[in-house]
Amino acid sequence: MSDEVKRGLEGVVVSESRLSYIDGDAGELGYRGYAIEDFAREASFEEVLSLLWNGEWPTPDEHDEFAARLAAERDLDTAVYDLIEELAAQDENPMAMMRTVTSALSAYDEDVDADPDDREANLAKGCRITAKLPTALAAFDRLRRGDGPVAPREDLGHAENFLYMLNGELPDDVAAEAFDTALVLHADHGLNASTFSAMVTTSTLSDLHSGVTSAIGTLAGGLHGGANQNVMRMLKEIDESERGPDEWIEEAVAEGRRIPGFGHRVYNVRDPRAAILASYSEQLGETSGERKWYDYSVAIEEHMAEETKFAPNVDFYSASMYYQMGIPMDIYTPIFSLSRVGGWIAHMLEQYEDNRLIRPRARYVGERGREFVPLDER
Template sequence: MSDDLKKGLEGVLVAESELSFIDGDEGRLVYRGYDIEDLARDASYEEVLYLLWHGRLPNRDELDEFSESMATAREIDDGVMATVRELAAADEEPMAALRTVVSQLSAYDDDAAADPTDEAANLRKGRRITAKIPTILAAFVRVRNGDEPVAPREDLDHATNFLYMLNGEVPDDVLAETFDMALVLHADHGLNASTFTSMVISSTLADLHSAIPGGIGALSGSLHGGANQDVMEALLELDDSGKDPVEWVEDRLDAGERVPGFGHRVYNVKDPRAKILSEKSEALGEAAGTPQWHDYSVAIEEYLTEEKGLAPNVDFYSASTYYQMGIPIDIYTPIFVMSRVGGWVAHVLEQYEDNRLIRPRARYVGPMDEEFVPVDER
């Protein structure tokens, strides 16, 4: 057994997966053999869920049946809604609220007592969890704002239904398609921190209702999913400052602060998802007459890439995209959960297929041979 220390497990292979492939040097992302550019352009989020969970793209009948099963699972029980209301009244952080409520879903799931490795039960549980997260999040936001929750509609797709529940009106096609694309782009991304957390939990033979809240907890940090909120807050700071974007970046760096949304543990070039969302952000800005958010982003990207060799990740352009869709800043990371839960479920299913308890070691660097002294003599 090697004693080489790999902080953060960087570069360490711990599993084999058929789910997603990342080429950090080429800036390529693949889900089960399909390039992300193709999926983002042509596939719906429901199709991507089917691909991740079942290993292939569905035909029309399979997609219709799967989409219907998702739509009919969107409602949440009264007890769950009561918790949503309580947490909203307590002004809980959205990610913390989502983590708590998703954990509660097990109390109302008919498959909660199933064997954790029962694949059919896990697919049903995964479908229900994924379908209910948008309902939970939209209800939380509305109650927090003093509005009544909007019941989900079964005739709308996953992305459109969330925006409908959030705002109380069906979005136009451009907004719905953009949001669906964002969900596709965020659905899976190898063994990132939240996915690995879910895998570690499931490797103990804990169930899906334990693994998914663990993933939410890991995603909440600013070094992972929380970066998208940080990006938009930074852009708003830039806008308020009245400074040129390059001047603002230089001042920030001189003060020892980082610019969020840049750098990635895997990519050495621009994140392919950032390329796609950059185009969407620009189009939304032009349509809304607010091109400054995309303009700021491009100016910052060009400076940091040319002067510092840093490339933007997906968070950098998802921030301005969501902002121009009218989505509250503090639910950007919960929206990440809405998408990435599909990948978490897929990786948990894969973990159960060939399970081995994930149990790394740490190198001990503490004292040795200490003499114990009774408490009254210390």
């Protein structure tokens, strides 16, 4: 057994998975063997959930049944709404709210006491968690703004329903399609930090609610889920300055500032998801008649390509997309969790299938042989 330390477990292979494939040098990402470019604009988030959880694309009948099942689980127990209202009144951090509510949902889940290896019970729990988190987030945002929650509608798709609950009105077709595609593209991405967190929890034979709660806590960290929020802050700073994006970026790079939305732990080239989201950012700008957020983003990308080795990641264009949909910046990371929960659950289901407790070692580098002194002699 090697004693070589791999900080951050970089490059260490700890499991095998059939879920998502990433080639960081070629800029490739696929789910279950399908390249994202082939389905991201065509397949709904509900279809992608079916693919990740069951291994195959659903037939039309299977899709209708699954989508209806998901839609029927959207509403929350009155006590959960009360909890969200209290958290909103306390001005809780949105990701902390998501973590707390996810944990609380287990108290109202009929399969909460099912065996960890009961796949059907886990699928049912996964469906409920995935369906209810958007309702919780939309209710929280409205309550903290002084508005009442908007009840979910079962006749709307997953993405469209969230935007409806958030804004109190139906989104236009471009926004609904763009948001659905964003959910698809964020659904899974290999063994990232939050997914690994969920798998570690699951490996102890803990339950799905605990695993998702662990994952949300991990995603909340600034090194994982918050980049798109920082991208939008940067775009607004550029807009409020007297400089154009080229001059602003040139000065920022010269000052050693980190440019959010660029670089990735896995990709050495442009994130394949960025190109797809860029097209939707442009479409949203065209629809609203205000292209500046997209234009700023393009100018920044072009400057970075000329002056640095860094390429945009998935967060770079999702920022301007969400902003143009009227989504508050501080819920961008919670929105990430609304999508990635599908991947977390898929990985936990896979972990349950062939489980082994995840228990790495740490190399001890402290002192040894120290002499103990009783309390009354110190």
